Amino acid sequence: MLDWLSKDGKLLLSARIVRAFSYGFLSIVLAIYLKSIGFDELLIGVILSVTLVNSVIFTMFASFYADRFGRRKILTLYAVLMAVSGTIFLLTDNYIVLIIAAFIGTVNVTGAETSAFLSIEQATLPKTVKDIKKRNTVFGFYNMVGMLAMSAGVLLSGFPQILQNHLGFSQIESFKPLFAIYGIAGITSAIIYYFLSKEIELQTQTKPNLSIRSNLSPKSKKIVWKLSALFSVDSFAGGFVIQSIVSFWFFTKFNVALTDLAFIFSIAGVLTAFSYILAARLADKIGLINTMVFTHIPANILTILIAFAPTLPLALGFYLGRMTLSQMDVPTRQSYIASVVSEEERIAAAGITNTSRNVTQAISPSIAGVIIQSLWLSAPFVVGGLLKIAYDVGLYVNFRKIKPIQEQEK
DSSP states (O other): OOTTBOHHHHHHHHHHHHHHHHHHHHHHHHHHHHHHTTOOHHHHHHHHHHHHHHHHHHHHHHHHHHHHHOHHHHHHHHHHHHHHHHHHHHHOOOHHHHHHHHHHTTOOOSSSOOSTHHHHHHHHGGGGBSOGGGHHHHHHHHHHHHHHHHHHHHHGGGHHHHHHHHHOOOTTGGGHHHHHHHHHHHHHHHHHHHTOOGGGSOOOSSOOOSOTGGGSOHHHHHHHHHHHHHHHHHHHHHGGGOHHHHHHHHHHHSOOOHHHHHHHHHHHHHHHHHHHHHHHHHHHHHOHHHHHHHHHHHHHHHHHHHHTOOSHHHHHHHHHHHHHHTTTHHHHHHHHHHHSSOGGGHHHHHHHHHHHHHHHHHHHHHHHHHHHHHTOTTHHHHHHHHHHHHHHHHHHHHHTTOOOHHHHTO
16 A cells, blocks of 8 residues: 555654644643633633744754754654653643743644644655655645544544543543643654654755755745745634634534534544545646635635624534635645755745744734634634635735646646
8 A cells, every 4th residue: 555655655644643643632622721720811822822933943943954963853853842742731730831831842733734843744755755746646645644633633632521521530630631642642753753764864965054045046935935925824814713713712602512522623624634635636637726726715715604603503514614625725735835946945945934834823823812802702713714815816826827847747
């Protein structure tokens, strides 16, 4: 199975599965756990933002140093820090200490991959396939298995309620086993990364320059920085509707139980997972940029409609429809970036674009907390949806004529 994928490719998929599984339950329960230990919406928003600040700084570090010190070493280091963070959340509920844990531990609360692992893996994946025609497929498959694992992890987010109802755990203590599992996932990921071969490293006789700017040709700089500006808008908008906030919204507005939330987000994850493969196939037919834009705009219209849904069934319909379409730009975006720059530019390009996404996404959860508290519980859906539509229009106008290498060969 997957004979077109190297051993390193399969190891990267395995690490993605383990990591995504733990992200699945944490993205659902973290905001609710923080609320249960006494933090208000503003403080919760700050911690969620700090987890995204971590992604910014660690992604930048990877962009500067991954090809200098070794991709395998950096991936292993990040996995170890993930384990440390889970242990801290397990052992304490001190606000300052939790902020530190959120900062160091590649904690993911978005319901999608934003961590510092992504840039290195995204730059490495093209090296694990033998046929350039499989490039869109490997990114689709990489994201699909990750989302399926995340969906399985989401199901585990109902575990605290089971502990409360059947074993007499207090609300706070019922969350603790999940943080232990998160720490174990970090250790497991570190072991997987240890077995990666030297083939994943940049094959060059010269050491990579520490300047990201100098790692890009003038042509690539223009493309990458323009993409980064657009991606920052998209990610800022996405920060208003990260999975932790959506979970909090369903929990607050419709009093949806944790076990039901787990089921809802698991279904959404499965729909999203299969949309990744569909996106890869669609991109092979109509192009990467067209796939990104023409699936994203309908998804963002549905995002806005969620805010005005008067009943739970209608809100769920809009949400599941949104999740079926909203992530089809993820594998296509990753494939596009890897295809419009050369191999030695890939980590820099991925690092810059992912950093631009993480910087702006780190800001918006705190803003969302403020507007939920002072304006309207559903306002984040309207703000996020409108900004994302503006991004879609900008992307199409600026990049519809810039073709990746696999489309130029058609």
